[in-house]
Each structure stands twice: as C-alpha cells, then as structure tokens.
Amino acid sequence: MSERYARQVLFYGIGKEGQKTLMEKTVVLIGCGALGCTSANLLVRSGIKCLKIIDRDYIEESNLQRQSLFDEEDIKQNLPKAVAAQKKLQKTNSLIRVESFVADLNPSNIETLLQDAHLIVDGTDNFETRFLINDYCVKNSTPWIYGACIGSTGLTMNIIPSKTPCFRCMLEHVPPFGTTGTCDTEGIIAPIASLIASIQAAEALKILTNKYDDVSKGLLKIDLWRNEIKRMxxxxxxxxxxxxxxxxxxxxxxxxxxxSMTTTLCGRNAIQLLPLNGSKLDLTKLATRLEKVGKISYNSFLIRLKIDKYELAVFPDGRSIISGTNDVATAKGLYAKYIGM
Ligand SMILES: [Zn+2]
Incomplete structure (x- = not known):
C-alpha cells in the first residue's frame, strides 16, 4: 500500500482493511460549489477509487471567495466547474480516477450518471435536485449525504436507505431550509461551507468503510456566527x-x-434552459454565427455571449444558462433569438 495513505491507515477508525475497502469505492459528487470543492478535495486525498463530479455551471468571480478549487486563471479560460475541479484534483492524486460531467442532473440522465456510485455527496443548491437524488437513492439503496449552507448556517445529514429516515421524512418535520433566501440575497461566509463539507467527507469515510455504528444519525445544524450547534x-x-x-x-x-425545461438558478439571477431533444451543437459553427451579434468568448466546453445586460452561456448539449434575468419568458426569448429552439 502506498506511503501516501500511511497516516490515515494509522488512524484506529480506518486501518489497513478500511483503506483497502476505501480504494474500491466510487463516489459521485453532485454540484461542485463551495461544499463540493472542499469535500471533493478531501475525498480525492483519502484514496477512494474514483470520484465523479457532476456540475452544470461555469466559474464566476464571485465564486472565488469560497470555492477553494478554483482560481483567476480558470475564469480567464472560461472553464466549467466540473472540468476545472477535475484538472486540479487529478494532479492532487494521480493514483485515483477523477471524472467530470458538465451536465444538469435530471430524471433522464440520473440512472446513467449514478449507476456505479457507492455513495453520493450532495453539493447542490436546490431542493428539486435533492428530491431527485433522494428518490434515486431510496430506490437503489444507495447512501447519500445531504449538505446545505447559507449565511453562517449549515445543515448536514446522512441518508442511508433502510437504516435512517430519508430526506422526505425529514422535510415533513423541518421547514425547507433556504426557501426564505439564497446565497445571493443572504450571502455566505466560506468557513461554514468548509466545515459542513468536512463533516460530509468524514461521514463519507465512515460509510465507505462500512463503519455504520460510527455514522452520525440525524440532522446536524451549525451556526458559526451565533455559535450554535443543534442536533435532531x-x-x-x-x-x-x-x-x-x-x-x-x-x-x-x-x-x-x-x-423541467427551465430552472431558476439559486442565487444567480439566471435561468437555465434545457432543450427537450438533447441536441448536439457544433460550438465552432455557432460561435461564427454569434460573433456577428455580440461579444463572445468560447472554448470546447462552452460559448459565452454578451448582449446588453444579459449573458448567454451555451453548452454542447444545447443547454444554456442565461444570466441577467430571473424572468423565464425573457430567457426563452433570448435563447430563441440567438441559439434557436
Ligand atoms: Zn422517507
């Protein structure tokens, strides 16, 4: 076994057996924002077999305050979050496999994207995706780790089908967290994301090494500004x-x-549009066409087009994120006008 994991093997909770087990496990991270960057980094260093990163967005300047895998150069290169994270993490640990998927997780692709996951880690920012993950995990008996933060408050809970209550059980008793605001309206400090993601990563180590007796059971809520820790x-x-x-x-x-054809992106003043036919776009051709209508920048992952106060980011699968509006009709109008329905 590699010297790389020596200190972790020494730890009583892991040991040689635990490390061996860990090295056979595939984890899927859904959402690579503040939570995802930290948990991905910790899991990749721990020596799992494979980490798959699914994220639908690209990096913006306001992400750098808390999304620890990204830097200014990534923004210059217009990199999607999943791709930038994969590049950094693969350099961190070349012994494991790190894969990136620039995609929106939805009912039509969830089976394919999650099929070989031993564990799913939540780094998303919305309830629709979490309910989708919960349904998939309960149906397929795959454990997942919920995580969410806003302001200085964070929540996390392990959902282990047939062993713990599921996400829907919990939401019957706890008001949906985050429904009163988003990171855009309430803000967020980086330490809370880092802390919640670290707890998620620790729980992941327990679940992946089958230490179910040690797994935290129930919901944990921490507020770093008011110094409160609550457990349900x-x-x-x-x-x-x-x-x-x-x-x-x-x-x-x-x-x-x-x-859903359209999704309002949490804290982004942006709308995501998903074409129903899942068409493949030729980005080079599209770029040539769009050069005439506005300021564009592009690479093999996406095109960004600036028109007045709006910005359109278009991906090869036809998916688009339209920033500068929360109005679905305006977003659809811009998409129809410049990309074509
Ligand atoms: Zn339930």
Missing part, C-alpha cells in the same frame, strides 16, 4: 407512515417524463 436525532425525526419515497416506494421525482 434520527429517532426524533418520526418516520411518517406515508412517506412517499421510503414507505410507499413512489418515486415521483424519477417519474417525470421530461425534466
């Missing part, structure tokens, strides 16, 4: 008799025939 134990999150996901096995988020 799994026993107190009463399994409601009619939980649609884990009791009735009704997976409504997986069953949506077609994913």
């Amino acid at each position: 134990f799994a026993e107190d999150i009463i399994d409601i008799a009619d939980c649609l996901a884990c009791r009735q096995h009704h997976y409504e988020f997986l069953k949506k025939d077609v994913c």
Whole structure:
C-alpha cells in the first residue's frame, strides 16, 4: 500500500482493511460549489477509487471567495466547474480516477450518471435536485449525504436507505431550509461551507468503510456566527407512515417524463434552459454565427455571449444558462433569438 495513505491507515477508525475497502469505492459528487470543492478535495486525498463530479455551471468571480478549487486563471479560460475541479484534483492524486460531467442532473440522465456510485455527496443548491437524488437513492439503496449552507448556517445529514429516515421524512418535520433566501440575497461566509463539507467527507469515510455504528444519525445544524450547534436525532425525526419515497416506494421525482425545461438558478439571477431533444451543437459553427451579434468568448466546453445586460452561456448539449434575468419568458426569448429552439 502506498506511503501516501500511511497516516490515515494509522488512524484506529480506518486501518489497513478500511483503506483497502476505501480504494474500491466510487463516489459521485453532485454540484461542485463551495461544499463540493472542499469535500471533493478531501475525498480525492483519502484514496477512494474514483470520484465523479457532476456540475452544470461555469466559474464566476464571485465564486472565488469560497470555492477553494478554483482560481483567476480558470475564469480567464472560461472553464466549467466540473472540468476545472477535475484538472486540479487529478494532479492532487494521480493514483485515483477523477471524472467530470458538465451536465444538469435530471430524471433522464440520473440512472446513467449514478449507476456505479457507492455513495453520493450532495453539493447542490436546490431542493428539486435533492428530491431527485433522494428518490434515486431510496430506490437503489444507495447512501447519500445531504449538505446545505447559507449565511453562517449549515445543515448536514446522512441518508442511508433502510437504516435512517430519508430526506422526505425529514422535510415533513423541518421547514425547507433556504426557501426564505439564497446565497445571493443572504450571502455566505466560506468557513461554514468548509466545515459542513468536512463533516460530509468524514461521514463519507465512515460509510465507505462500512463503519455504520460510527455514522452520525440525524440532522446536524451549525451556526458559526451565533455559535450554535443543534442536533435532531434520527429517532426524533418520526418516520411518517406515508412517506412517499421510503414507505410507499413512489418515486415521483424519477417519474417525470421530461425534466423541467427551465430552472431558476439559486442565487444567480439566471435561468437555465434545457432543450427537450438533447441536441448536439457544433460550438465552432455557432460561435461564427454569434460573433456577428455580440461579444463572445468560447472554448470546447462552452460559448459565452454578451448582449446588453444579459449573458448567454451555451453548452454542447444545447443547454444554456442565461444570466441577467430571473424572468423565464425573457430567457426563452433570448435563447430563441440567438441559439434557436
Ligand atoms: Zn422517507
């Protein structure tokens, strides 16, 4: 075994056996923002077999305050978050496999993207994706680790199907976190994201090495500014008799025939549009066409086009993020005008 993991092997909770087990595991990280950057870094260094990073966005200047895998050069190169993270992490540990997927996780691609995951780590910023992850994980008995932060407050909980309450069980008793604001309206300090992601990574080590007795059970809430730590134990999150996901096995988020065409991006003043036909765009051709209408920059991952106060980012799968508006109609109008429906 590599000297690289010597200190971790020395630790009583891991040992040689634990490390061997860890090295056979594939983790999928969904969302590579503030939480995802930190948990990905810790997991890659721990020596899992493979980390798959799924993220739909590209890097912006306001991300650098807390998203620890990115730097100014990544912004200059217009890199999507998943690609920039993959490049950094693969250099950090060449013994493992790091893969990137610039994609929006939705019912039509979730089976393919998550099929070989032993564990899923939540780095997303929205409830729709979390309910989708929960449905998939309960259905396939895959553990996942919820994480969320805003301001100076963070939440995390392990969801281990058939062993703990699921995400939907919990939300029957806890008001949806974050529904009253976003990172854009409330702000966020980096230490809370770093802390919650570190807890997620520690829990991941326990789950991946099958140390279920040591796994934290229940919801943990920490506020770093008010110095509060609260815990809601799994026993107190009463399994409601009619939980649609884990009791009735009704997976409504997986069953949506077609994913929502539009998504308002949390804290971004932006709308994501997803073409229904999943077409492949020739970015070079499109760039030539768009050069005539506005200021563009592009690489093999995306094109960015500035028109007045708006900016369109277009990906090869036809997906687009339109910044500068929260109005779906305006976003659709811009997409139809410049990209074509
Ligand atoms: Zn449930």
